[in-house]
Amino acid sequence: MNVVTMADMAAKGESPEVLFWVGCAGSFDDRYKRVTRAFVKILQAVNINFAVLGPEETCTGDPARRAGNEFLFQMQAMSNIQVLNGYNIKKIVTACPHCFNTIKNEYPELGGNYEVIHHSAFLQQLIQEGKIKVEGGSFKGKKITYHDSCYLGRANNIYEAPRSVLEALDADLVEMKRCRTTGLCCGAGGAQMFKEPEKGDKDINIERTEEALATGATTIAVACPFCMTMLSDGVKGKERENDVKVKDLAELIAESQGLQ
């Protein structure tokens, strides 16, 4: 697929409307790469002038900071800010709530000031502006449940954008008992993604997966790469991967547009 990097654009003296911050999971995780590509297909289909940093992008430093390594976080943050400011970036969209939270809330203190949008809000906007038209189709009547990512929900009060994207699909949106402000974490935040859980009676992702399955939904919608991994593992653990799919909002919208 043809994706323009900032370096290419800058060489031509052009600037994008928005920078797509792909994130490490979106770049390296096989499952989440599909989300990255789905989102790119949508951006291209609606003719958004965007670019990515490509090889110049590096980890925002979120997991290092949450695990306590402030030096490493700030090293990452400062060098990313240098790159972003060097390209005079004004607006960033990302499909990762952790990157979103870090760039939006933690980079300004270190000299990085951008308008940062999570892809759920970006998609919501495209739908509201009529740039994406979802015809009632394959999702009609299908049960979808949405799992709130902590870093979107409680961390940044984004509860409605992802739901309004799902509502546009004309699907039957069912809520889990613990949702919105009381949504249960998937278990991966705070750098848990990068280590085994502590000793306990149960894994958090299993607890959450059970709750999601109890809704009877056949699709569990997520908006975060870590939630994607944790819930996909949970669904596999419950041997339900054949009838229950874990999908990102961008994939669902891309499917509805025949872009997948």
Next chain:
Amino acid sequence: MIQQALFVITLGVAIYFIRKRVLRLWANIKQGKDRVINDRPGERLSNMVLVAFGQKKMFKKFIPAFLHLFIYVGFVVINLEVLEFIIDGVAGTHRIFAPYLGGFYTVLMNIFEFLALAVLLSCVFFLIRRNVLKIKRFHAAELTAWPRLDANIILCTEIVLMLAILNMNAADQVLQQLGADHYTPTGKLVLSSFFVPLYDSLSETALAVIERGAWWFHIIGILAFAVYVTYSKHLHIFLAFPNTYFANLEPKGHMKNMPVVTNEVKLMLGLADANATPPAEPGRFGARDVRDLSWNNLMAAYSCTECGRCTAECPANLTGKKLSPRKIMMDTRDRMEEIGKSLESGGPGAEDGKFLLGDYITKEEINACTSCNACVEACPVMINPLEIILELRRYVAMEESGSPASWNSMFQNIETSFAPWKFPPSDRFKWAQD
């Protein structure tokens, strides 16, 4: 005269103990690091009015919110009567406001009596919830014998104090009917008149003893309770106000910056501003003991009433891990108390070889946190256990290099491959080629 003198002495003793304890609490909180919190006063005031005064966050759980509201309103309103008690006690008068307020006094006293009954019934319900229904969050591991007893003492004291008011008013009414000296008519006090049959066959002297006894019992009880509160989890009745005022206003996902690190990183990257004055050397990176935390974290620990709504929402705790956000707050408070007590008795204070991290809170607990903010969201008085957990993690990572091995590998991956996983950086853009 003797009664007046005794009253003034009693009041003086209570004030002496409360003052001493408040100064200790203040000194304990001031052990924490300075942090200037003076931005957005309007938003802060609005948090205090809505969350502390208006109990907005309590109403996520309707039944306890309702019962708690009765006790809260009862506490605030009945304390107006305590004002009259104190004036009467010092001046040697009896119901000094009654002649001035006339019929309104009767209305007021009836409102107080209604609230006294509401408080009493709410406390009974709360005792049942704790001890009979055994609601899960009141029986977690960190609620050891003392915290459970503390809660029961508070509830029982409130019940006894309310009974004293009602009995005092009943005896008073009988004395009024008998036309005893000094007993100003109060008009009919509806609820306490149910107790009148207990008393109306007694002699005037016996009644006066009962009425005076109940009066003294109530005022000594209130003063003793006021002293007790300052040693108990019940401090939330005062500290909820400053705690909500000084609570975090940033998005919950924001982690507090460390300017001292920014300075060093800028130096390393050659970005330092030559004219910038370097910030003072930090005592420590992150927190090992309570003195490394900010004063507002410490005040929050004293504001905690151990309701356990945080722990009930914590995904780590729910799945059997050792982490409990409530325990984080209780440990922080207990460590402060330990240091304070040691200082008061001329001991080594914080230099006793013990630390919050290690002696109170283990690495296993802080490592289990997903930073999901469920605990922060759940707290009715806006306490932030997560901030303490993350400060402890900073100490472990930066001062001890003692993070779990897989986190150390993750750090290494970020340093060498610029991603938390070990992929070659040159593969970062490969997703577009597939």
